[in-house]
Amino acid sequence: MRTHFCGLVDETLIGQTVTLCGWADVARNLGGLCFIDLRDHEGIVQIIAEPDAGEVFKVAADVGYEYCLRVTGTVRKRHAVNDKIRTGQVEVVATQIEILNRAEPLPFHAHENAGEETRLTYRYLDLRRPEMQRMMRTRIKLVQALRRWLDARGFQDIETPILTKATPEGARDFLVPARMHPGEFYALPQSPQLFKQILMVAGFDRYYQIARCFRDEALRADRQLEFTQLDMEFAWVRERDVQDAVEGMIRDVFSEVIGVQLDAEFPRMTYAEAMRRYGSDKPDLRIELEFADIADLVKSCEFKVFSDWANHADGRVVALRVPGGASLSRKQIDDYGAYAAKFGAKGLAWMKVEDAAKGREGINSPIAKFLDDAALAAVVQAAGAQGGDAIFFGAATYKTASDFMGALRLKLGKDLGLVRDGWKPLWVTDFPMFEWDEDEQRYVALHHPFTAPAVDDIADLRANAKTAVSRGYDMVLNGNEIGGGSIRIHRPDMQSAVFDLLGIGAEEAEAKFGFLLDALKYGAPPHGGIAFGIDRIAALMAGTESIRDVIAFPKTTTAQCLMTGAPSPVPDKQLAEVHIGIREKVLVDKPTV
Structure with a gap:
């Protein structure tokens, strides 16, 4: 339908005929001339319809805001140059204008800062705005750059299951009823953690995945029910092996995507020092x-x-x-x-x-x-x-x-x-192994239950659980944790001991994690990894404080999709097929902003 993109029409095309498709960002009928700013995902170009163009001028005079158009015309030098846009040196004199679709009056203007509820209700219009296009394209470039970097260094992109086993130890799982197994459920993955560890046992050595993850937890500016992370795992490594590799990746990707040069070597700080100096395990060093x-x-x-x-x-x-x-x-x-x-x-x-x-x-x-x-x-x-x-x-x-x-x-x-302006990356290391949960009167894992302790001796770990240090590490950027990882437990006896310290008895451990314990028995190599929050990194690169601005179709802070109306009731017949009944009233935690 088109020969060129609107935002890429430039002086090299002067005198040539082009066909463009896009939306009418501005339409002005000045009597003697009609001006249309035609916009597509690459940018805007000015269209001119002259009065002696006959039918073309009549069509141009009828064009309204956000009408969907196809325009053919000749590129010429623009009389009044507009240095604010990439195509500001040229304009297109229309020889044909086709209205492909009219637009009703919009609930908000593309250049208007509408309320978030309105924006999310009409997300397709919100995403059409140039600022949202810019932020989403930043995310796209980020993912492309990450894939290129990883593929060039021998990492293997392997998909892991979305329907998996419920192993609640942290945030709540999203449960999916299994129609063919009445009364049983799958869970959506909070992360691919256990599968990627098993891939190391299986000999794949360097794994990565751009993984969708799901956590049924309260939402805020940097949290969503479903999110995307770059998941990575390495076999035969220690902490610095992982850290040095991914530090180089982040440095290269920031340079490629937004032209930012991060520190040649990221500083390191222990968890204890970060808490002592800044009261945070993700301090903003700016x-x-x-x-x-x-x-x-x-x-x-x-x-x-x-x-x-x-x-x-x-x-x-x-x-x-x-x-x-x-x-x-x-x-x-x-x-x-x-x-x-x-x-x-x-x-x-x-x-x-x-x-x-x-x-x-x-x-x-x-x-x-x-x-x-x-x-x-x-x-x-x-x-x-x-x-x-x-x-x-x-x-x-x-x-x-x-x-x-x-x-x-x-x-x-x-x-x-x-x-201060600029970028301040940081490694935070030596996290505590456990935290004491007063409500449950037991230890909980500060990272997750599969993080290796700094000591190899199980008796030492048991005797000093309160002060035990893990082999966990986080990458922090401008006060945001953008990546978290650790060296994993690769010995079944140590993994069982950690489960026991977390109040997970042998029977429960077998029921929840038996497949992992079995895998560790068969020559599991030392391994470790890290996961990076794609949404958080994209938001930082795009210069926005909310990850909702770099997610195409996010949920609100009340866990709703305003555009589609999800979540929504399901007919009784459909519920019966998966052996589910709805109680009259169920008390649930209210989401917090």
């Missing part, structure tokens, strides 16, 4: 703010919140200097306290250092009266505060204080313009 631990300075102070947690075996008292923060109003400070409360803070102590040279007299703080002069001076010095700065304090269990102060650090950085 923000230079760091914590100062002050428990030793306030153990004897009269402020009970500080002294109690400073003397608690698992307590933490931390200070965060905010450059220029003395100018914050009381309302702003209270708002930051409310924000920290969302992440577990019971309160947020603060101090304004209005004039450091005046000592106590230069400090404005409701807690200053509880600190003697020596402690007050020591706290200000430890925080590195100067005149005009503020200090925020967190006191709680180590994890809770780290969590809410880490969240506060990010918000302050963004609100106060403390986020």
Whole structure:
């Protein structure tokens, strides 16, 4: 139907006849001339219909916004050059205009910033917008570049099952009733984890897959019920083998897709150091703010919140200097306290250092009266505060204080313009093997149950489970975890021991993971891998904070597809075929934004 794309018409085509197809981005009838900006996925070109063109001019005068057109005409030099578009040096004088389809009045304009609900309801119109086209094409280029890189280095693209066994250990599984096996269910994969490990046992050595994954969990800006990850696994490797390979891949892909040169070598930081300095296992290093631990300075102070947690075996008292923060109003400070409360803070102590040279007299703080002069001076010095700065304090269990102060650090950085431009990649390593779950009164795996511990001795692991370190690692970029992986357990006795420490008894382990335990018995090689979030990387490359902008048909934060109306009821006859009945009322967790 066409000879050229609209956005690729240029000066090399002057004098030639072209046929173009696209949408009327703008249609203007000026009486003596009709102008149409014709748009396709490559861009826009200006169409001119002159009054002596007869029927062509009449058709052009009838064209409306977003009409679907086929235009034939001659390319000529444009009189009024438009440097803002790629085709701005030329225009097409129409000799034929065919209206392929008319468009009713649209619910929003292609260049309008409509509300997200409207955009998702009419996603086909939203995706037609140039900005969405740009972001989706960034994602497409990312996936193409990843495949080229991996294929060139001998990685094998192998598909793993979508209908698999339910092995809930983390997020909830999506369950699929098995029609031919009444009362039994498949599960949609949360990741290809177990299959890719078995592929290493099977001798495929280097595997990858652009895999669709499913997790029935609350949605937010960087989470979806279904998502895409680059899944990778290597046999005969240690941590640095995996890290060095994929670091080179990410560096090359960023250069190819968006022209960004990442660090020649990504810095490395242990989990313990990341939590100590930034209160996060995915710190945004573009923000230079760091914590100062002050428990030793306030153990004897009269402020009970500080002294109690400073003397608690698992307590933490931390200070965060905010450059220029003395100018914050009381309302702003209270708002930051409310924000920290969302992440577990019971309160947020603060101090304004209005004039450091005046000592106590230069400090404005409701807690200053509880600190003697020596402690007050020591706290200000430890925080590195100067005149005009503020200090925020967190006191709680180590994890809770780290969590809410880490969240506060990010918000302050963004609100106060403390986020530097550029790209800051980072490896975070040496994660804890386990976390203690107070509700279930058992250990849970920080990464997943198949991550190898740093120790090879099972007795050592059992004796020191609380402080055990794993061989897990995450790649972080600008405060976003874009990839997570580990060296896996390749010995069946160690895997059984880890299951046992996680409260998964031998019988349950056999029922859920027996096929993996069996596979590990037959010469499983040492292996490890990593998975990268395609959606998150694409969002970073495209410059958007929401992964919904780089997913063609995403769900809302209430887990709905507004365009199709999914999820939706199913007729009783269809339910009966899969042996399912619906109870009158079932209590479920409400999704959170």
